Amino acid sequence: MKVAFATQDLKCVDAHFGWAKNIAIYDVTPDAHRILQVIEFGDDLTEDGRKDKLTRKIDAIKDCTILYVAAIGGSAAARVVANKIHPLTVIKREAIETLCIKLEDALKGSPPPWLRKALGGTSKAPLHFDDCRTLP
Secondary structure (H helix, E strand, C coil), X not given: CEEEEEECXXXXXCCEHHHCCEEEEXXXXXXXXXXXXXXXXXXXXXXXXXXXXXXXXXXXXXXXXXXXXXXXXXXXXXXXXXXXXXXXXXXXXXEHHHHXXXXXXXXXXXCCHHHHHHCCCCCCCXXXXXXXXXXX
């Protein structure tokens, strides 16, 4: 599955989605992970009324299953979810490498309900965004 990470330094999830200078996209499988692409947004992060800074970011991650962020606004989260991307907020700055390994481990075993749902499977328990803030 493809996973997007909002990052300033390309090493950690350390950015608010709307203000992220970079989005790193990884392919994560039960056995490995690899970086596929880094999309740079540079200094063009301001909304000036004529362009929407989120549209470019959402378009860039449209084929991702999960988006990791340090923070995300309510309307941005709604737009991400509307594109069938599952946003996850990290509680503290965390290495992308560590998150990829945690996802690999989750995919090897019995993934939690939120991950099964994000992957298109069924879940016995209802999914709530607050339950998904961190990966076990």
